[in-house]
Amino acid sequence: MAAKPTSTMEKEQIFGMAEKEMEYRVELFNKLTHTCFNKCVEKRYKESELNMGENSCIDRCVSKYWQASD
């Protein structure tokens, strides 16, 4: 009968799962930014700020990506 509810092995397992989850999330975010940037922003920069068309494109791209991946 275990005195503490989680032994060291389970703690390590939980920690490993959290780490994997974190890596997955970070990878998702990076892929999301790269994909939507390549899709929405023109390569020749005419001004430094995101104009309105790019803003709405990024909104739609992120929303679709999120829905598709979750």
Add this chain to the structure above:
Amino acid sequence: MASAEGKNQSAPKQEEKPKIEPLRLPTMEEIRGQDIWNNCAVRSVVSGVMGSGLGLFMGLFLGALDNPIMQEEMTGRQQFIYTAKQMGRRSINSAKAFAVMGLVFSAAECIVEKARAKHDTTNIVVAGCVTGGTISARGGPKAACAGCAGFAAFSVLIEKFFDRHD
């Protein structure tokens, strides 16, 4: 000796590792502040106000250049007041016209760009056509078409001029 060498080896390793800066996402206030300029209503109202200012100045300028209708019985001071009233009336008319132009153009461009999600010259063409059409809609469909084409061409030229200038 070994410990000193170990220390020397560990210090440059720590210096080689690049300092990773944390990701700074914008706060809600920053996002809201930037989103004000993305709002179509705000943009078109600001454009309308700027257009009315421009129209005011242009009307004053052109009214001053206009030939005064001299009536002989009026004294100099009366002529001055009459000319000033003419200038004021003309500048207010011009301000109204330019305000409508700026408002309609900005609103049309904003809506079209938001719908297409692209920053192109076709947004300018459509917005120019809508503006020209509404301004010259009183003359009938032919005048509306001519106004649409003319204003669209004019706006494309102005936009290209500003892009090259920047």
